[in-house]
Amino acid sequence: MKCSVDFKLILVTGGVISGLGKGVVAASIGKIVQSRGLSV
Template sequence: MPFGINEMIKFVFVTGGVVSSLGKGIAAASLAAILESRGLKVTIMKLDPYINV
């Protein structure tokens, strides 16, 4: 049975704790590059739930 587009949609969340500068952005970008090299369409979205004042 061929796969439709809805069966190919997946989500990957890269999260971290309270320590900043752990390299989460680098890890997410590297993972996206690997997935794109395998022919997948990747969209990266950054969410910062903290109020940076």
């Protein structure tokens, strides 16, 4: 049996101090992707 999983990965990187900014960016991208009908 062949199982095919198609997924994309978005990686947000940066320094330790910009952790809050990375969280905001990741959450915003997640909401945009969800609004387009994809699962996050």
